[in-house]
Amino acid sequence: MSEADAYYDSLIAQGYPPHEALPYTQQHYPHFAGPRLAAPTPPQQQVVYAPVLTGLPTGQAHALTPTAHEASKMGWVTLGLMVASLVLAIYAVNSAAWMSGEVEEGGEVVTIDMGLSKMRIGMEGFGIPIPYDSFFCQEDWCGDAKSAGTAGQAGLAIGILALGGASIMTFMKQQGKEVPPFAMMLGLVGSLAIIIGAMAWYTMFPTPDDMVLEFIGLDLSLGIAFYAAIIAGVLGIAGSVTSLMD
Numbered sequence: 222m223s224e225a226d227a228y229y230d231s232l233i234a235q236g237y238p239p240h241e242a243l244p245y246t247q248q249h250y251p252h253f254a255g256p257r258l259a260a261p262t263p264p265q266q267q268v269v270y271a272p273v274l275t276g277l278p279t280g281q282a283h284a285l286t287p288t289a290h291e292a293s294k295m296g297w298v299t300l301g302l303m304v305a306s307l308v309l310a311i312y313a314v315n316s317a318a319w320m321s322g323e324v325e326e327g328g329e330v331v332t333i334d335m336g337l338s339k340m341r342i343g344m345e346g347f348g349i350p351i352p353y354d355s356f357f358c359q360e361d362w363c364g365d366a367k368s369a370g371t372a373g374q375a376g377l378a379i380g381i382l383a384l385g386g387a388s389i390m391t392f393m394k395q396q397g398k399e400v401p402p403f404a405m406m407l408g409l410v411g412s413l414a415i416i417i418g419a420m421a422w423y424t425m426f427p428t429p430d431d432m433v434l435e436f437i438g439l440d441l442s443l444g445i446a447f448y449a450a451i452i453a454g455v456l457g458i459a460g461s462v463t464s465l466m467d
Contacts, residue, residue, distance in 0.1 A: 225250035295463055296395045302460030303388040303408055309453035310384060310415050314377040316446035317341045317350070319422065324440070334444060337370035337422065362427040369425035376418015377450065383411025384457055391464065405464040412457025419450040 225246055232242035239256075246253050313319075317336030324331050332343040339352040353367035387408035390400045423443075 225253040226256060229253065229256055293395075295466055296391065299408075299460045299463045300388060300391045300395065302456050302463065303384055303391055306408075306412065306415075306453045306457035306460060307381065307384040307388055309449045309456070310377055310381050313415075313419075313446045313450040313453060314374060314381065316444075316449070318444035318446045319373075320426070320441050320447070321444035322441035333441065335366065335426075335441065336446070337373045338367070340366075365425065365427045369422045369427075372425055373418045373422030373450075376414050376416075376421060380411040380413075380415035380418065380454070380457070383407045383414065387411060387457075387460070391460075405461065408457050408464065409461035412454045412461065415450055415457065416454035419447060419454070423447065 228249060229242055229246045232245055233239065237245070243253075243255060314337065317334040317339060319337060320335035322333050324333075329344055332341075332348075334341040334343070334348075339350045339355075341348045341350050343349070353363045353370065384407070387404065390404035390407065394400050394404075
C-alpha cells in the first residue's frame with residue numbers, strides 16, 4: 222500500500238466521505254487517482270457432496286432401501302400346505318364321519334356316522350340325518366355328543382379363519398406385497414386350534430358303550446373326518462415352519 226493510499230484510508234477512517242477524502246489526498250499527492258480496487262474474486266462454485274455410507278461392506282448399501290419380497294419356491298410350498306390344511310379343515314367341520322360304524326340288520330347293512338352336530342343313519346345309499354338336539358335323540362348321551370361337537374366346531378372355526386388369513390397373507394407376500402410381521406403366525410395359531418378342537422371332541426364325546434342305540438353288534442370307531450382334522454393341523458404347522466425358512 223502506497224503513502225497516498227494510507228493517507229486516503231486515514232481520512233475515510235476519520236469520517237470523511239470519499240468525495241471529500243479524494244481531493245484532500247490529491248492536494249498532497251497530485252498523482253493519486255483514487256483507491257485501488259481489489260481484483261474481483263471469482264464466484265465460488267457450490268459443491269454438492271453425495272452422502273457416503275460408511276461402516277457397510279461393499280455392495281450392501283442398497284440394502285437400506287426397502288425392497289419388495291420376491292416370490293420363492295419355499296413361499297409356494299408354504300401356500301400349498303396352508304391351502305391343503307384349510308380344505309381338509311372345511312371338509313372335517315362339515316362331515317358327519319367323525320365316528321363311523323356299520324351293522325347288519327335284517328339282512329341289510331346299516332351305517333352309522335357321528336358328526337359334530339348330528340348323526341346319520343344310512344341304509345342302501347339312503348341316509349337320515351338326526352341332530353343331537355332333535356326330538357329323535359333324547360338320550361343322555363345326545364347332550365354329551367352335542368357339547369363335544371360344539372367344542373370341536375369352535376376349535377375348527379377358529380382354525381379355518383386363521384388359516385384363511387394365513388393363506389391370503391402368504392399369497393400377498395408371494396406377489397411382493399408387504400404383510401404384517403404377525404401374519405405368518407396365523408397359520409400356527411389356526412393349526413393348533415384345529416388339533417385342540419379335534420382332541421376336545423374326542424375327549425368329550427361319549428364312548429360307544431355309553432350310547433343306547435337300537436342296533437346289536439354295532440362297532441363304532443374314529444371316522445375319516447377326525448383324521449382329516451388332525452392331518453389339517455399337521456399340514457398347517459408344517460406350513461408355518463416353511464414360512465419361517467423363507
